[in-house]
Amino acid sequence: MVSMLSSLTEWVLGFGGMGSLCLSMKSHAMKSHARQIGNLNYRIWRPGQKWMGWSLLALSIAIVVSARGWGPGLVSFFGMLSAVTLLVIALITYRPRWLVPASLACVAVGPILTGFYVLF
């Protein structure tokens, strides 16, 4: 079942990463949660979000490569990345308000799953 766990972790981190990167862009961010948080702490946390996005993606690569090896791991990572990116685009286009909770959830759950994966 380790392979199930590693795949789940890979996808959750991937979505969290891509979602964060999308939200780190001003126009997309405004679409998704302007009315919720306004521009209040926007300048502070947007750059952080960008780093968060890249780190989650890096973590996702680390997980999938350690679980499957370099070859199949990287292929799987890029396939996953296409799928989650399209999902992020669909959300930001048609359901922009959903993207914030969805990616925040993944940002929160991803590291926990990573912990499980490292432990087991």
Added chain:
Amino acid sequence: MTRTSMGKGLGGSPKVDGSLKAEGSSKAEGSSKAEGSSKADGSPAGGFRQAMSWLHTWVGLTLGWVLFFIFLTGTVGYFDTEIDRWMQPELPQAQTGLNSTDTAEVLLDRLRVEAPGADRWFLTLPAGRHQPYPGIFWQGASTKAGASAASGELQVNGNTGEPFSARDTGGGQLLYQMHWRLHYLSRTQADIIVGFATMFMLVALITGIIIHKKIFRDLFTFRPGKGQRSWLDAHNVLSVVALPFHLMITYSGLIFMGFSYMPLIVAAHYGVDDEARQQFISEVFDPPGLVDSAREPAPLVPLGHLIAAAEDRWGENRVRSIDIRHPGDSNARIIFYENIERRVASGGERLIFDGVSGELLHQVPPATSAAKGARDLFVGLHEGLFAPPVLRWLFFFSGLLGSGMIATGLVLWAVKRRQRMEKKHRLPHLGLRLVEKLNVGTVVGLPIGIAAYFWANRLLPVASVGRADWEVHLMFLAWLMVLIHAACRPNHRAWVEQLAIAGLAFGLLPLLNLLTTDRGLWHSLVANDWVFVGFDLTVLIVGLMLGWTAWRVWQKRSLIDTGEISIKQGRSAQELPGGQS
């Protein structure tokens, strides 16, 4: 990605639709230049970009329909053996997991009956997804000694040893091979066309990357309901989202036929005649240590302990196939092939045994040189044979994105020019009308053809002569009829009608399967027959999506015919009803 550079151009502030509209119309001018490369750039790079943009447009258009054909049939090919099985409903579920030694014995017995005196016996073991049933293949058998044919191929029931009898069909293999054989053409013709198309694709990808200035910043940007702008967004999204896949599949596609496209490199070392070429091929691909027949009979070594040795090395049930050269001769050689699911690069290890003494003569690693290793890696990536189910779906999905990228590019070409024509109150010229007809007749016509192929498989009488050929003929006849339909109908009507036909053709396949076989969806679900369940559900979903698209296009005329109405009513294209969704 500096913060300051993000302000404008990303759809602006989306809270007011009005501002979007205003920006949209002000942009209509600028965006008629491709991919956001502005004429007002002033820098020398602007000229370069413009040249690249021109190249991208025309390289993409010229062979775009061929590329769409190659991409879509190749994508379907990621499920080749699954489609094979759906198209031969007489066959039972996969026989993987049988004991290798017993299965090999069963196959050998069958070969002794079917192909005595053969030069070559080939045993396929049911090692997994690629080879769901045991099979045999032979060459150079003696019909005088009682062989059923000099060479032949059979799928054999591993439990009973009897050959399976199933309807004659090209199956998923034929659909898959079409993407480089182009079916009706000779090998040479197809190689040339596919070679040029692949090269064009690579050029289109690279120029596309060059002219798409803000690859990362625009990655998440899709603005629906804005005519030409939306088509450009969609084209960009589909291209960039799976860019690694597109580059990989195109480049590796070229690698596949490197020997055909660059024959002089081989010729420089081996010579130009066919024999020299054959020598090169056999040196690179054939296992070492093969010898000619000695014409002295000698009993074939029992396979049992050879299989045990191979499985010791590779793991249980990981022998893919057993290739026996000159069975029953004192120079017999037996080659064991390792299964291929563990590495990305194509090919596994090979073991070569003496066919009389059973001695292990050679162990051949998967790649015999760095160059062949690199080639095998690209070939393996292209074919995706290693991919377990989820990854296989991702390959399929990426292929669909690639087909979508080509389709949106083609449509964008036409939409852009039609809008320009109508702004000048001119009638669309012949070239534009031709492209529009070919677009609908290929982008929707080819899927209709593929559906027709499946319908033919179920509806042609099982015993009829040449039914496998007719399945394919019907596929192309259906496509031809769709092209004629596209030529006769107004553009928008053609899209709606054909999308609806395609939706029905795919969506009703599970019903057809239920009525013509005893393996309907419910039966397959109960029997845990995931290949049949997967096929039925996939075509059902594809059908629903095509139907939904038909309905949307019918509602929103502006999707296809930007501005046609607006001219009559004196409005701009952006103000059409349904512009905001």
